[in-house]
Amino acid sequence: MPPMTRRDFLAAGGALVVSFSLFPVTSGAQETDKPRLPGSLEGTPLLDSWIRIDADGGVTVFTGKVEFGQGIKTALIQVAAEELMVQPRRIRLITADTARTPDEGYTAGSQSMQHSATAILNAAAQVRAIVVGLAAQRFATSAESLTVQDGTIRAPDGRSVSYGELVKGQDLHVPAAPQSPLRDPSKRTVMGTPMQRVDIPAKIVGAPAYVHDLRLPGMVHARVVRPPSYGALLRSFDSAKVSALPGVLKIARDGNHLAVIAEREYQALAAARALAAVTRWMERPALPVQADIDGHIQRLPAQTTVIADGTGAPAGAGPGVIEARYLRPYQMHGSIGPSCAVALYKDDALTIWTHSQGVYPLQRAVSEMLRLPAERVRCIHMEGAGCYGHNGADDAGADAALLAMTYPGRPVRVQWMREDEHAWEPYGPAMISNARARMDTKGNVTEWQYEVWSNTHNARPGPAGNLAPAWHLQKPFERPAPQPAPQPAGGGDRNAIPLYKFGNVRVLHHFIPEMPLRVSALRALGAYMNIFSIEGFVDELAGAAQADPVDFRLRYLEDPRARDVITTAAERFGWKNYQRRRNCGKGFAFARYKNLASYTAIACEIELDRDNGRVRMLRAVAAIDSGEAVNPDGIRNQIEGGILQSLSWTLYEAVSFDTTRITSRDWSTYPILRFQNLPDHIEVHVINRPGQPFLGTGETAQGPTAAAVANALADASGTRLRELPLSQRRVKAALPP
Amino acid sequence: MITLQVNGKAHAIDAEPSTPLLYVLRDHLQLNGAKFGCGLGQCGACTVMLDGRAVFSCLVPISALPDRPIKTVEGLGTLDNPGPLQRAFIEEQAAQCGYCIPGMMMRAQALLERNPSPSITEIKAHLQPHLCRCGTHMRIVRAIQRAAREMKNAPAAGTGGTTRR
Numbered sequence: 062m063p064p065m066t067r068r069d070f071l072a073a074g075g076a077l078v079v080s081f082s083l084f085p086v087t088s089g090a091q092e093t094d095k096p097r098l099p100g101s102l103e104g105t106p107l108l109d110s111w112i113r114i115d116a117d118g119g120v121t122v123f124t125g126k127v128e129f130g131q132g133i134k135t136a137l138i139q140v141a142a143e144e145l146m147v148q149p150r151r152i153r154l155i156t157a158d159t160a161r162t163p164d165e166g167y168t169a170g171s172q173s174m175q176h177s178a179t180a181i182l183n184a185a186a187q188v189r190a191i192v193v194g195l196a197a198q199r200f201a202t203s204a205e206s207l208t209v210q211d212g213t214i215r216a217p218d219g220r221s222v223s224y225g226e227l228v229k230g231q232d233l234h235v236p237a238a239p240q241s242p243l244r245d246p247s248k249r250t251v252m253g254t255p256m257q258r259v260d261i262p263a264k265i266v267g268a269p270a271y272v273h274d275l276r277l278p279g280m281v282h283a284r285v286v287r288p289p290s291y292g293a294l295l296r297s298f299d300s301a302k303v304s305a306l307p308g309v310l311k312i313a314r315d316g317n318h319l320a321v322i323a324e325r326e327y328q329a330l331a332a333a334r335a336l337a338a339v340t341r342w343m344e345r346p347a348l349p350v351q352a353d354i355d356g357h358i359q360r361l362p363a364q365t366t367v368i369a370d371g372t373g374a375p376a377g378a379g380p381g382v383i384e385a386r387y388l389r390p391y392q393m394h395g396s397i398g399p400s401c402a403v404a405l406y407k408d409d410a411l412t413i414w415t416h417s418q419g420v421y422p423l424q425r426a427v428s429e430m431l432r433l434p435a436e437r438v439r440c441i442h443m444e445g446a447g448c449y450g451h452n453g454a455d456d457a458g459a460d461a462a463l464l465a466m467t468y469p470g471r472p473v474r475v476q477w478m479r480e481d482e483h484a485w486e487p488y489g490p491a492m493i494s495n496a497r498a499r500m501d502t503k504g505n506v507t508e509w510q511y512e513v514w515s516n517t518h519n520a521r522p523g524p525a526g527n528l529a530p531a532w533h534l535q536k537p538f539e540r541p542a543p544q545p546a547p548q549p550a551g552g553g554d555r556n557a558i559p560l561y562k563f564g565n566v567r568v569l570h571h572f573i574p575e576m577p578l579r580v581s582a583l584r585a586l587g588a589y590m591n592i593f594s595i596e597g598f599v600d601e602l603a604g605a606a607q608a609d610p611v612d613f614r615l616r617y618l619e620d621p622r623a624r625d626v627i628t629t630a631a632e633r634f635g636w637k638n639y640q641r642r643r644n645c646g647k648g649f650a651f652a653r654y655k656n657l658a659s660y661t662a663i664a665c666e667i668e669l670d671r672d673n674g675r676v677r678m679l680r681a682v683a684a685i686d687s688g689e690a691v692n693p694d695g696i697r698n699q700i701e702g703g704i705l706q707s708l709s710w711t712l713y714e715a716v717s718f719d720t721t722r723i724t725s726r727d728w729s730t731y732p733i734l735r736f737q738n739l740p741d742h743i744e745v746h747v748i749n750r751p752g753q754p755f756l757g758t759g760e761t762a763q764g765p766t767a768a769a770v771a772n773a774l775a776d777a778s779g780t781r782l783r784e785l786p787l788s789q790r791r792v793k794a795a796l797p798p
Numbered sequence: 799m800i801t802l803q804v805n806g807k808a809h810a811i812d813a814e815p816s817t818p819l820l821y822v823l824r825d826h827l828q829l830n831g832a833k834f835g836c837g838l839g840q841c842g843a844c845t846v847m848l849d850g851r852a853v854f855s856c857l858v859p860i861s862a863l864p865d866r867p868i869k870t871v872e873g874l875g876t877l878d879n880p881g882p883l884q885r886a887f888i889e890e891q892a893a894q895c896g897y898c899i900p901g902m903m904m905r906a907q908a909l910l911e912r913n914p915s916p917s918i919t920e921i922k923a924h925l926q927p928h929l930c931r932c933g934t935h936m937r938i939v940r941a942i943q944r945a946a947r948e949m950k951n952a953p954a955a956g957t958g959g960t961t962r963r
Contacts, residue, residue: 130895130932257891264896265887265903266880267831267872274830282825307814327813327821397835397843397931398897446833447895447932479836694891698937702894705933728840728929736922739935 096239100179101125105163109233111184112141114192118212118225120145120152122181125165126173127157127418127442128260131759132695133173135258139691140178143251144185144244147212147224154259157420157442167419167521169450169582170550171658171757178691178755186241188233195227246689246752253749255694260444272416272443273401277472280403281310282326283464284333286319287481288533290344290722291579295319298340306332313467316535320460322468326476346720349577355388355493359514363571368548369558373510373567374497383605384497387594388784390715391488391578393725395733398446399477400453400486404461406469410437413465415458416445419521423455426522427462430531430538438462449706451521451581452486453477459528480726485529488716489583490516490576492553492590496598498563504606506563506617511595514571515553517543518586520579529579545572546586550655556588556764559595560653561617578718585763588654589707590785592764593771596650597783600772610649610772611636620653622686622750626662627651629684629746634664644669645679646777650768652761659687659756663704663765665740667773674793676774678708678740681766688756690749696758697745703762704743709734711767714786800860804829805873815861820844822860823870831871831900835929842928845901846870850912852905854927871900874907882952883907886945887938894932902928906942914950918943 097103105111105125113121122141128134134154142149155161157168165176189209196214197204199222208215215221263270288295295317303321304312308328313320321336323329349357375382403414411433417423420440428435445454461475477485492515499508524541525531531538546552554570583589603613611631618624631637631649639647646669651662665681683700690696713732717724725731767785775781780795799810802819804827811822818837823829823846835843837856844856847869875881880888883903893899902925909916909924916924921942930938 130893130897132894257888258893261888261891261893261896262877262880262884264893265871265884265899266875266877267829267870267900268877269830270896271830273833276828325813325821326825327817330821331814395931396897397841397895397929398833399835444895446897449931476834479838479840698891698894698934701936702933705935706931709933727838728836729838733929733931734933734935735929736925736935736939739922739939743936 098237098239099183099241101163101165101176102180102183102237105180106236108184108188108235108237110163111181112145112188113233114188114224114228116225116229118151118223120147121155122152123155123162124177124181125157125163125421126177127168128444129168129416129418130444130447131699132258132692133168134260135256136174136691136695137178137181138259139251139256140182141185143249144182145189145212146209149251149256151212159420159424159440164421167422169418171654171759171761174691174755174757182243183241184237186243187237190242191233192224192227195231196222199227249751252689252691253693253751256692258695270444271398272403272414272445273398273476275403275414275443275474277403277405280472280474281322281324281468282329283320283322283460283473283475284329284478285460285475285481286321286333286337286340287485288317289342292347293317293342293344296341296343298336302339303332303336306335311468312336313464315463316537317533318463318530320464322464322473344721348718348720350720351718354390354491357577358491358573359493361573361575363514363573364545366545366570366572367567368554368570369566369568371565371567372508373565374499374508376497379499381500381502382497383500383601384495385598385601385783387494387496387590387597389492389590389593390785391491391580392583392710392714393483393488393716393731394449394452394486394583395731396446396448396452396482399479399482400457401445401474401476402457402461403472403474404458404465405472406465410439411462411465412439412441413458413462414441414443416443416448416454417458418448418451418454422521422523423458426455426525426528427459429525430459430528431462431466449584450489453482455522456485456529459530463530483726483731484723485579487520487579487581489589490518490553490580492587494590494594496594498598498602500602500606504608506602508565509559509563510567511557511559512569512571513554513557513587513591514573515587516573516576516580517545518552518580518582519546520581543574543576545570549657551587553587554591555586555655556591556595556652558656560620560623560656561599561614562619563617578716584706585760588652588760589710589763589767592650592652593767593785596652596765596768597771597781600775601781614651622660623651623653625748626660626684626686629748630662630664630682633684633744633746634682636664644671644777646773646775648769648771648773648776650765650772652764654757654761659685659758659761661685661700661761661765663762663769665769665773667770667777669774669777669792671796674789674796676712676787676789676792677738678770680740680742681769682744683762684746684748685758685761686748686750687758687761688750688753690747691755693747693749696747699758700745700762701743703760704766705734707763707766708770711770711785712787800864802860802863802868803865804868805870811860813860816859818856819846819858819860819863819868820855823855829870829872833897833901835898841898842905843898843901845904845928847904847908850908852908869904871903874903882948883910883945886941886948890937890941890944892934892937892941894934898928898930902930902938906945910942910946910949915946916942
């Protein structure tokens with residue numbers, strides 16, 4: 062890292078010592094007009110909650126966010142290294158742990174950069190200013206005359222001192238200031254440069270990397286014998302034979318929650334299978350008919366909110382009126398590693414090692430479920446397999462907690478089986494949308510109306526009633542009444558308002574509280590469906606206006622950053638000069654995630670096999686602007702992954718069920734993308750905006766990918782499909798014979 | 799007692815003969831590389847090498863395995879001295895959550911030992927039994943191509959772990 066010059070200091074504000082002296086040790090009085098602190102500093106303002114410097118110069122950074130393969134650890138280390146002016150390898154990062162780190166809620170919504178990186182960026186700048194101020198005092202010189210290189214501060218006369226020596230006996234237990242002496246964004250040395258992910262080496266050599274790999278002394282293994290359907294009641298089981306199996310330590314039953322604990326993992330699995338074989342459940346057909354799920358959902362009581370209150374478009378077939386209806390099935394997170402947790406109840410305290418996205422909410426939920434004070438429940442995050450939202454992680458934590466209470470003194474490891482994850486994870490909700498617009502004779506969209514029907518997209522713990530194991534207890538917990546997430550971020554109505562400057566835009570959100578299948582947050586929430594719908598419909602309007610889909614979009618967009626990603630993706634794809642090959646087509650889509658976060662445009666080409674209806678993406682070109690880019694390769698990896706995951710959702714995926722049970726119970730009954738259906742090429746262009754706020758990346762590709770694929774399929778086939786997934790069977794049926 | 803040859807070492811295992819290899823690797827030998835994914839041979843996360851071929855360790859009972867060479871991702875190298883395939887995955891940053899990766903690497907290693915210059919089509923066909931949910935597929939294919947190139951440049955490196963560059 063190059064030394065920091067006096068010029069850098071001045072560019073960064075030049076008031077480092079002053080800002081240090083302004084830190085109040087206590088901040089009692091001025092509660093009223095206190096300016097907001099940046100990012101998660103607002104909720105956790107003390108600097109030493111985020112950054113500690115050891116006497117040996119090592120730096121420890123704390124975050125309440127968690128790693129699940131999105132690369133957040135690496136990006137946070139880069140941010141801290143940049144503003145602290147130390148090499149990234151000096152930094153040790155501690156992630157979410159209720160005993161050690163700030164409470165930053167869930168790691169969700171593509172918000173870790175906005176929340177945690179913003180807090181760490183500012184905290185690091187303020188800590189550096191404090192330390193440089195201490196050096197200036199020690200050397201009896203001005204802060205501006207000092208240079209910093211990798212945690213060592215040098216005076217012009219050659220004297221030097223390390224951060225570690227300076228902070229000895231000093232107090233960083235001070236609240237952050239609203240303003241930070243941030244470095245000049247044009248002088249970045251670590252942020253904006255690709256850095257290899259810090260978590261990858263352990264994962265590829267088989268070092269312990271996941272909660273699944275945690276082996277505590279004396280640890281025992283458990284399996285839950287889960288009900289075969291949501292409301293199934295445990296009638297009877299025969300414990301005698303199972304108790305006698307090798308290694309079995311305990312059969313634990315609490316109401317409909319049945320589990321077996323054994324010394325060895327495979328003994329637990331064998332015993333659970335034996336137990337399942339001698340367990341009788343009472344089930345009833347309580348699920349709707351899958352083929353009618355859209356009709357069923359639309360018939361349920363709805364709370365309707367008008368989220369954009371223009372006059373809308375007229376019903377019925379008037380001149381220039383176009384209308385279309387879109388459907389999305391229930392879809393799975395489908396983590397490759399079924400959920401897992403370890404819990405230990407010892408000395409009146411419970412510790413849970415979990416891959417939950419929110420250790421503090423899980424702490425509250427488990428505390429409520431066990432009627433144990435929250436201060437006696439500690440949740441420590443360890444990685445799991447990628448989750449992409451609210452999967453079985455919290456439930457596995459609850460299973461482990463329940464079993465640890467019945468088997469105190471030894472750590473209990475609970476591993477979900479494949480069918481537990483498939484059948485019990487909360488799905489991304491089935492959704493219905495309806496779009497209607499009127500165009501004048503010049504091809505201008507003069508009226509626009511869009512409606513979306515959806516369950517909640519957030520049934521996460523916090524409340525114990527959102528833990529599936531808590532439903533099964535002798536004293537069960539009721540599911541809390543779901544609430545719609547407010548605009549502008551929204552839930553089912555996320556991205557339901559078009560960014561395009563159409564006339565008379567009216568948008569209705571029909572929130573359906575009753576949940577026929579268990580649902581919660583799946584990557585991008587309602588944005589996946591709303592962008593699929595809106596961007597597909599915009600293509601239909603462009604077609605009716607005989608306009609190029611990219612030109613048509615640009616006609617209605619003023620935001621220069623939106624226009625930038627669109628033109629970049631179109632140019633790099635070769636949109637204008639596209640040479641159509643037989644049975645191929647191109648498609649385009651754009652969205653600004655949540656209408657307030659990052660901008661993503663995707664152009665893709667697909668190939669259609671008319672004989673069997675099979676669709677394959679040939680290539681995709683994406684452009685993304687997520688504000689200041691910290692780890693550009695991390696952003697590319699997330700967008701590539703988002704494109705492929707959304708491609709899988711869009712072409713193949715729908716949870717199947719009969720009127721009693723979920724029937725998608727493994728990968729043969731819920732197929733996803735495999736290698737032979739890969740595109741040939743994916744290219745991601747990151748538009749970096751140094752100095753601009755972080756906008757997040759993780760969920761932004763989901764919606765645009767779906768729409769781009771559907772638009773390309775319409776282009777290739779001449780037939781538009783509006784029901785997800787765009788399965789081989791459905792495509793084949795839609796093609797002219 | 800059943801004796802298993804894992805990563806070049808013999809281990810006497812006290813477990814039911816019907817126990818699938820996966821559980822012995824993870825629970826008895828405390829190896830993390832092979833992962834539980836489905837228990838059905840549908841996802842590939844548990845893949846290891848047996849007699850030089852890729853197998854689903856969740857399906858193979860240990861009774862079938864005495865004295866046959868088993869290799870897991872731990873046998874390809876270490877944190878301090880990663881093998882060529884591991885280096886290629888790091889260079890290409892070919893992981894997100896990484897849970898599926900060791901299984902993929904073992905099938906790729908088996909492929910490269912038989913076919914040092916696989917085409918992209920061959921790599922994809924070979925990896926067809928494996929699932930990745932993060933969507934890292936493109937990088938995984940690139941990492942295997944890179945490893946193939948590097949193994950050809952330094953042929954002795956094919957065994958992994960013990961070689962240095």
